[in-house]
Amino acid sequence: MPFPDLPAMLDDIERLVTRESPSADHAAVAASADTLARIGERLLGAPPDRIVRDGWTHLCWRFGRGPARVLLLGHHDTVWPLGSLTTHPYTVEGDVLRGPGCFDMKAGAVMALHAVAALGDRAGVTILITGDEELGSPSSRALIEDEAAGCAAALVLEASADGGALKTERKGVSLYQVRVKGRAAHAGLEPERGVNATVELAHQILAVAGLADAERGTSVTPTVLSAGTTANTVPADGRFAVDVRVRSAAEQSRVDERMRALESAVEGSVVEVLGGPNRPPMEAESSAALFARAQKVAATLGLAPLTAAAVGGASDGNFTAGAGVPTLDGLGAVGGGAHADTEHVRIGELPGRTALVSALVADLLTDARR
Structure with missing residues (x-):
């Protein structure tokens, strides 16, 4: 599985981070969705379904005519108010990328698109990027659960835990x-x-x-x-x-x-x-098999062994796990400072992490088609 083009990824992350999208501002979230839709259409060759519920804009790409087998899940809203780019501008210095919402989780949304773009066969893949996660997903919960139904796995591109650990348990x-x-x-x-x-x-x-x-x-x-x-x-x-x-x-x-x-x-x-x-809680049992599979995939790519973490924060992965779908979270950017002045992404981790997601999806699809 080839690693993605890092400069192209950085360009797309910059486009999305510089389009501010505080969750409670429907117009800003819609504008962010426009930006993300253009990035996805360029990479995937197809526009997403644009789903507006109670004023929030969500994007969904579905590939193939058969049932969905793997769901890639994320969100493009952030906790940062309009004007945050003035005090927290998008910057790239050495191996560190900064900007409001870069770590949680605009880089992860871009990674999902690049990961699926690298697949030769996308049939059975669904990408869902929602616009109200930071508020508790009031309009998107049912959508998430509907898209996850029948899937063999849900892969959540939320930011990693400390040191790049995958999130295998959420309260x-x-x-x-x-x-x-x-x-x-x-x-x-x-x-x-x-x-x-x-x-x-x-x-x-x-x-x-x-x-x-x-x-x-x-x-x-x-x-x-x-x-x-x-x-x-x-x-x-x-x-x-x-x-x-x-x-x-x-x-x-x-x-x-x-x-x-x-x-x-x-x-x-x-x-x-x-x-x-x-x-609902994302209990350890829901992620154990997927984490073991991800470990094997990482080894084939020459990546360092993966680590796991249980965290107190929740995500939309709680909904998929609660619905009985095996779920692995924290597959997004490596960095830190979510919701804080120190929010940042480690640039050097982006290619390998994205290749891991792509290879894991391919591996899951191979099993699902047997």
């Missing part, structure tokens, strides 16, 4: 908001006539934090908190957000059941729990 995510209703009263004249939402929130925060289980890798973290209106009023309402990360579906279910069973501790108050599981 599942649940997001909640706990709301409390009390009753207002003057805090100085007649506080006894009120029902204090802040006191109720204090009870609930402690109860929620107690659902964590470090031995099982489960974190349950109360985050944003608000209550009341003025300093001399018994608060009549309040709320706090909860971020849950779990390694197993069983833990996700346990926490969900306990969250929904919360009961008020302050007489007269009402507790309401909104939200729930957002992404």
Whole structure:
């Protein structure tokens, strides 16, 4: 499997990184999709299906008339607001490429296109690049699951873990908001006539934090908190957000059941729990066989042995794994600093990493056609 042309890849990465695409800006995401579609059409000889859902633009290339066998998955939206190129310009210095969203994950999106372009036979391959992943994929989840259905593998071109490690396990995510209703009263004249939402929130925060289980890798973290209106009023309402990360579906279910069973501790108050599981965990079993196959493919290409990592962050790979499709994540760029001022990509890793994806797809297709 030939390594891709690095200067051509860098040109395409620059085109995409310099087209800013904050997730919440539908127009910016659509413009980014236009840029990515032009790159893909040039490389693949075919335009993508342009799919707009709830204002977000997603791109999908499907090859062959038979069923899809391998899904390459990524996103082109970023967490960086418009104007970030002014403070974080696209630069190439030595072996380091910088720019907003370069590592997470515009370089990976370009790698996916170059990897498939190198294949002699693309029948059975689908490339899906979504535009709302950084927001939790509100419009694209069903699309991802539909495209993954029946596939032998989903390969996620998200950025690598530290040192270029592939991501073989990702925690599942649940997001909640706990709301409390009390009753207002003057805090100085007649506080006894009120029902204090802040006191109720204090009870609930402690109860929620107690659902964590470090031995099982489960974190349950109360985050944003608000209550009341003025300093001399018994608060009549309040709320706090909860971020849950779990390694197993069983833990996700346990926490969900306990969250929904919360009961008020302050007489007269009402507790309401909104939200729930957002992404299922990508458990190690879903990636084990694919990682072993990738190791063999890397050896045939003369690449260094691959390493693996379990990470707390989630991706769209959680959805494919949750749907029962074998999934291998972190196949994208090697670098670091996702979402941070230090975001960067190691240029020298791009050709080998892209060749690995291409050869792995070819290997999977060979098995699927037997």
